[in-house]
Amino acid sequence: MNVRGNPPKKEGKMRIRAFPVVRHSEIQKALREKLLGMVMEERHGEAINHLAIKNACTMLITLGIDSRIVYEEDFEKPFLAQSAAFYKFESQNFLAENNAGVYIKKVEARITEESSRAALYLDKETEPRIVRVVEEELIKKHMRTIVEMENSGVVYMIKNSKTEDLSCTYKLFSRLKDEGLKVIADTMSAYLREQGSMLVKEEENGNTNPITFVQNLLDLKDRFDQFLLHSFSNDRLFKNVISADFEHFLNLNNKSPEYLSLFIDDKLKKGGKGMSEQEIETILDKTMVLFRFLLEKDVFERYYKTHLAKRLLLNKSVSDDFEKNMISKLKTECGCQFTSKLEGMFKDMSVSNTIMDEFKGYVNNNNLSLSGVELTVRILTTGFWPTQTATPNCNIPLAPREAFEVFKKFYLDKHSGRQLTLQPQMGTAYINAVFYGRKANDSDKDKDGPSSSSSGCAVPTTTRKHILQVSTYQMCVLLLFNNRDVLTYDDIHQETDIPERELVRALQSLSMGKPAQRLLVRNSKTKTKDIEPSDEFYVNDAFVSKFHRVKIQTVAAKGESEPERKETRGKVDEDRKHEIEAAIVRIMKSRKRMAHNLLVSDVTSQLKSRFLPSPVFIKKRIEGLIEREYLARTPEDRKVYIYLA
Numbered sequence: 001m002n003v004r005g006n007p008p009k010k011e012g013k014m015r016i017r018a019f020p021v022v023r024h025s026e027i028q029k030a031l032r033e034k035l036l037g038m039v040m041e042e043r044h045g046e047a048i049n050h051l052a053i054k055n056a057c058t059m060l061i062t063l064g065i066d067s068r069i070v071y072e073e074d075f076e077k078p079f080l081a082q083s084a085a086f087y088k089f090e091s092q093n094f095l096a097e098n099n100a101g102v103y104i105k106k107v108e109a110r111i112t113e114e115s116s117r118a119a120l121y122l123d124k125e126t127e128p129r130i131v132r133v134v135e136e137e138l139i140k141k142h143m144r145t146i147v148e149m150e151n152s153g154v155v156y157m158i159k160n161s162k163t164e165d166l167s168c169t170y171k172l173f174s175r176l177k178d179e180g181l182k183v184i185a186d187t188m189s190a191y192l193r194e195q196g197s198m199l200v201k202e203e204e205n206g207n208t209n210p211i212t213f214v215q216n217l218l219d220l221k222d223r224f225d226q227f228l229l230h231s232f233s234n235d236r237l238f239k240n241v242i243s244a245d246f247e248h249f250l251n252l253n254n255k256s257p258e259y260l261s262l263f264i265d266d267k268l269k270k271g272g273k274g275m276s277e278q279e280i281e282t283i284l285d286k287t288m289v290l291f292r293f294l295l296e297k298d299v300f301e302r303y304y305k306t307h308l309a310k311r312l313l314l315n316k317s318v319s320d321d322f323e324k325n326m327i328s329k330l331k332t333e334c335g336c337q338f339t340s341k342l343e344g345m346f347k348d349m350s351v352s353n354t355i356m357d358e359f360k361g362y363v364n365n366n367n368l369s370l371s372g373v374e375l376t377v378r379i380l381t382t383g384f385w386p387t388q389t390a391t392p393n394c395n396i397p398l399a400p401r402e403a404f405e406v407f408k409k410f411y412l413d414k415h416s417g418r419q420l421t422l423q424p425q426m427g428t429a430y431i432n433a434v435f436y437g438r439k440a441n442d443s444d445k446d447k448d449g450p451s452s453s454s455s456g457c458a459v460p461t462t463t464r465k466h467i468l469q470v471s472t473y474q475m476c477v478l479l480l481f482n483n484r485d486v487l488t489y490d491d492i493h494q495e496t497d498i499p500e501r502e503l504v505r506a507l508q509s510l511s512m513g514k515p516a517q518r519l520l521v522r523n524s525k526t527k528t529k530d531i532e533p534s535d536e537f538y539v540n541d542a543f544v545s546k547f548h549r550v551k552i553q554t555v556a557a558k559g560e561s562e563p564e565r566k567e568t569r570g571k572v573d574e575d576r577k578h579e580i581e582a583a584i585v586r587i588m589k590s591r592k593r594m595a596h597n598l599l600v601s602d603v604t605s606q607l608k609s610r611f612l613p614s615p616v617f618i619k620k621r622i623e624g625l626i627e628r629e630y631l632a633r634t635p636e637d638r639k640v641y642i643y644l645a
Helices: 002-022 025-043 050-063 069-097 100-121 126-147 154-159 163-204 210-230 236-250 256-268 277-293 297-313 320-334 336-365 398-414 472-480 489-496 500-511 562-591 596-607 615-627
Strands: 428-435 464-471 486-488 520-523 536-539 549-551 593-595 631-633 640-643
Touching: 025 050, 025 069, 025 100, 050 069, 050 100, 069 100, 069 126, 100 126, 100 154, 100 163, 126 163, 154 163, 163 210, 163 236, 210 236, 210 256, 210 277, 236 277, 256 277, 256 297, 256 320, 277 320, 297 320, 297 336, 297 562, 320 336, 336 398, 428 472, 464 472, 472 489, 472 500, 486 489, 489 500, 500 520, 500 536, 562 593, 562 596, 562 615, 562 640, 593 596, 596 615, 596 640, 615 631
Parallel strands: 464 549
Antiparallel strands: 428 464, 486 536, 520 536, 593 640, 631 640
């Protein structure tokens, strides 16, 4: 027992004897300076004896018996202090002599060196401590300086698609956790918001059309999604920042809901600019990402309904499958209520096809005349479609009007109690037209240069027959020229009674549209694009087209005019009144009694998926419900409401 116990006692005595020797101030100082000097030599690229340092560090650890106190006091603390001073000086040199990309690579190299050094011959607990010193001196104290370096910082990397440099910066700064990453994210965010705001200003200044505006946003989103994936490791912080930035500048433009709908309309129309089905699907998915950022989804819904109606009624959809797929995406995002009317529109189209089959049988069985008109009627359910409750002013020409009266009798006989309201603003017509060639005395009439022979060819002398696809309003205008050679704007307005805004659009497309589609010649004293009451119109008998069927195009994807936009906003505000009141009643019916602030909060929460109602707007609707005795204030507290059954 005693023999086996002797070695530990001797070892213990050796430690006790060695301790005062090594801890002697002169020896302690000499040992420390030697060890620190060797480390500095290695930092400067010289070869040193690693084993000697390792043995010395092991000895200091051993002298501490059960603690690191000797190692810490005699070596680690001075080592860390010296390292901090060294890297403080080196950081200044690195920053002065290198760009951000090179600086980051040198910092990475230094961290790797110090980590390897500690693992090779220092105590294992020293490694994280020396790495923290390097991170503090080379990264943390210079974060802003690094990311904001001119011609090499984060903004430069983004502008020049330096994906790898951005990735290195991200990995280096991630050593400081959120503190470091937030500096990069804030710098990226400031640049992204600047770029997004520029796109909004370009649109506001009239430099981009709605389709280009949305496409530019999608391109910007694609670009930053690539950085997110390849440079920022799909980090949630960066993902959230990018989303918040897009939500910010997308909603800076109050036309964004309309423009997003126009963009989708452009992609879902026939002749989608040579895009494959997969390309259309991909771009619709990307568009849905922007849709999620919209705060006014109810405004988008109103515009989408209008654009979908035109695609369906004019048979312009690229396919029903794509249309239904898009509605399915909106349904997934916003729920059934959002898409119920859109789905109802498709149902109406199907029912209308059945009704028209029955009507054709009715006409044939009863030997009825439709005055030479091939009539197709779509029965649109009020509420589903962007229709007007009253028939808009429009004097339909005799032949189509008589044909419609036959259909009207057929339909109302089958569905007593229903009402049919014509919606000419949503209709189309095919007209058989004959052009005879320009008359000799017509040359003096043509004062508007662009209205001569539409193809730039010699004036034709033979008759040409075409089928013209036009809107109902355009049909009403064109048929007037069967009885009159020349008509002024005032004449046309008086004869057709078409709303002024719609009439101007119809005449502009017929006389001032694409050269190959100018069916009318316009004589104007003003020489401006604005149509005046005294402007004269006559048939362009020199009209030439290589196509037998000629479609008179409307102006390509273009947003509403300011008066139209104001009208749409008015309708949206009216809808919002009802939605807010419905939400208030639902909540109060369930809760019976509620404080004002809590009610406002619950209403906002219920409606935020469609729009963000202002507290002031909600308060007005509460007051309206109190006046109509749906709610009442409590006698003891006017800020508390009770539900009146």
